[in-house]
Amino acid sequence: MVNQFLLTDEITVTTDDFLLCQEEEAKGDTKMKISELYLVELILVLVQFYTANAIKCFQCDYSKPGCADLTPKNTSSQYYKECTPINGTAFCRKTRQSLLFREDIVRITRECGWITHKSNENRCFKYDTQHKFDTSCQCFEDGCNSAFTLSIPTYLMSATTAAIAALYRIF
Known part of the structure; x- marks a missing residue:
């Protein structure tokens, strides 16, 4: 059974559409978290490289x-x-x-x-x-x-x- 919500006279959203939208948003968050992780990792590598070269x-x-x-x-x-x-x-x-x-x-x-x-x-x-x-x-x-x-x-x-x-x- 598919629940439908009438938002206006012209737009109808089903619960499946809503769940799909939430999944896409979650994937976007994951991508952002992964890119943030790469940035932090890059900074750590650069700091380590600098300290390794500092004598x-x-x-x-x-x-x-x-x-x-x-x-x-x-x-x-x-x-x-x-x-x-x-x-x-x-x-x-x-x-x-x-x-x-x-x-x-x-x-x-x-x-x-x-x-x-x-x-x-x-x-x-x-x-x-x-x-x-x-x-x-x-x-x-x-x-x-x-x-x-x-x-x-x-x-x-x-x-x-x-x-x-x-x-x-x-x-």
């Missing part, structure tokens, strides 16, 4: 007190900061500069980097001139450019290279 590095140089002695545990230090995204994914860098004419002068710089050195993306690389010897290390974890980033083999290579450079000056 914290020690950022200071030899002129700042305490910069040379930072350890990975110094995360409350004023020098421990999030890298500002510029071009590409940020990473941490530590550069140790020795002046060849003054062996007692060593300059340490800790900073963020955005362009990795192409010869070795995960380790250290060296470059020197007649007056200075530099070792620059790049790393990709929070606080990895602390005072203990360089490994023993890197120190040995640095010492060996410095000794060869000193011998070269003598002869």
